[in-house]
Amino acid sequence: MLNFAIFPSILKMEREVIHIVKKLLNGGDEVAGNYTYGGTESIFLALKTARDYMKANRDITKPNIVIPYTGHPAFLKSADYLDIEVRYASLTDEYTVDVDDLNKKIDRHTIAIIGSAPNYPYGTMDNIKALSEIALEKDIWLHVDACIGGFVLPFLKDLGLDIPPYDFTLEGVSSISIDLHKYGYTPKGGSIILYRNRGYRLHQIYINASWPGYPLVNTTVLSSRSAGPLAAAYTTLKYLGYRGYLELTKKILEAKEEIMDGLERLGFRILGKPVSSIVTFTSDDIDLFILAEKMRSKGWYIQLQPGSLKMGFPPSIHLTISPVHSVTSSEFIEDLKQVVEEVRDYHIEIPDEISSLKNLDELIELLGLKDLSFNRMDLVNRLIYMLPPEEVEKVFKEVINKIYP
Ligand SMILES: *Cc1c(COP(=O)(O)O)cnc(C)c1O
Numbered sequence: 001m002l003n004f005a006i007f008p009s010i011l012k013m014e015r016e017v018i019h020i021v022k023k024l025l026n027g028g029d030e031v032a033g034n035y036t037y038g039g040t041e042s043i044f045l046a047l048k049t050a051r052d053y054m055k056a057n058r059d060i061t062k063p064n065i066v067i068p069y070t071g072h073p074a075f076l077k078s079a080d081y082l083d084i085e086v087r088y089a090s091l092t093d094e095y096t097v098d099v100d101d102l103n104k105k106i107d108r109h110t111i112a113i114i115g116s117a118p119n120y121p122y123g124t125m126d127n128i129k130a131l132s133e134i135a136l137e138k139d140i141w142l143h144v145d146a147c148i149g150g151f152v153l154p155f156l157k158d159l160g161l162d163i164p165p166y167d168f169t170l171e172g173v174s175s176i177s178i179d180l181h182k183y184g185y186t187p188k189g190g191s192i193i194l195y196r197n198r199g200y201r202l203h204q205i206y207i208n209a210s211w212p213g214y215p216l217v218n219t220t221v222l223s224s225r226s227a228g229p230l231a232a233a234y235t236t237l238k239y240l241g242y243r244g245y246l247e248l249t250k251k252i253l254e255a256k257e258e259i260m261d262g263l264e265r266l267g268f269r270i271l272g273k274p275v276s277s278i279v280t281f282t283s284d285d286i287d288l289f290i291l292a293e294k295m296r297s298k299g300w301y302i303q304l305q306p307g308s309l310k311m312g313f314p315p316s317i318h319l320t321i322s323p324v325h326s327v328t329s330s331e332f333i334e335d336l337k338q339v340v341e342e343v344r345d346y347h348i349e350i351p352d353e354i355s356s357l358k359n360l361d362e363l364i365e366l367l368g369l370k371d372l373s374f375n376r377m378d379l380v381n382r383l384i385y386m387l388p389p390e391e392v393e394k395v396f397k398e399v400i401n402k403i404y405p
Helices: 008-024 038-059 073-082 099-105 128-138 151-160 198-204 228-265 288-297 325-343 352-356 361-364 376-386 389-403
Strands: 032-036 064-068 085-089 110-116 142-145 175-179 190-195 207-208 217-218 278-282 303-305 316-321
Touching: 008 032, 008 190, 032 038, 032 198, 038 073, 038 110, 038 142, 038 175, 038 190, 038 198, 064 073, 073 085, 073 217, 085 228, 099 128, 110 128, 151 228, 175 376, 190 198, 198 389, 228 278, 228 316, 228 325, 288 303, 288 325, 288 376, 352 361, 361 389
Parallel strands: 064 085, 064 110, 110 142, 142 175
Antiparallel strands: 032 190, 175 190, 207 217, 278 316, 303 316
16 A cells, blocks of 8 residues: 555555545545554544644644543553643543533643544443534544444434434544444454545645655555455455445344344343444443353354442443344343343452462463463453553563563
């Protein structure tokens, strides 16, 4: 994808993919965007572009962003790389951003505010309309993270569901990230970053003509890139078409309704209002750490989110519902019912061995990370829940540094 003068067909494909996606998000002619290799890259570019745009137009020396606790870590990682300060906005009882709190955290060095449509942990949607009004009033950047919702929400809306606005129809939305390699059903290595206008996107582009070699033209983070994922995305979009996505979204909706009914019948508590294809639930009396492992042994991979005692996030189970689940949801609820009965009386403690561990290698062995069996994920997750997040991050870094070559 590096040299469009030699491979113009690749630029043509990118143009067409952007055109399709921007229409999906109600972007007009002035909306510009690029194909990236993933949501993280789209988000990284959005923050870099917002930072440089704001610096070019305003006297900003110490840039910061304000983001709800549910915002994806890709923003925090990008802020870390880009030396941007992060300010968190708290959540409401509905697990969406507390708009007033977010507003209070903004100051003259704030370059951008962030909202998710929806967020990953709970599948709840921030009040993007309110964020858009704040962005207009304070003249700052608003990035909407539609990485996981962007290919589901437009179709749910067309199926008649009441979906709050989140796209370019809101005047204050400056940029949107949307992943192809999630609900676009394209192979991994595909996402899109869109900007309200070319004046914004200008700050994303990197050009270097100050060396003896060819003039380096980079629209994104990577330089030499395979066009394979782009070609696959182009093909998938063309193959499925509007009707294909609509049909697949209908299946998600069927599965979601059946699963949510089942969860409620089994006494689980669904967190917030799941607007798209993610449903997250918790329980006050069932040990979710064990439940997740028991379900895994039955062949179901349900994602345990350990939460954090210190931060007040409960352990929960995250379901990413796909079209295929319209076939498997009743079986899933059946198995879940069985497992609930099995684990109802479980009460697990942290094993004593933990306190007598002498070094990190012993911990790695105990947690099943040495032989890569990952057979004590219940314990790993329980420790993550119980320890302060800074401790978890520190230990994890050391562990990862040991298990990778
Ligand atoms: C997946 C996801 C991202 C990050 O995307 P990657 O493709 O994994 O880099 C960002 N935001 C949300 C809401 C996501 O679900």
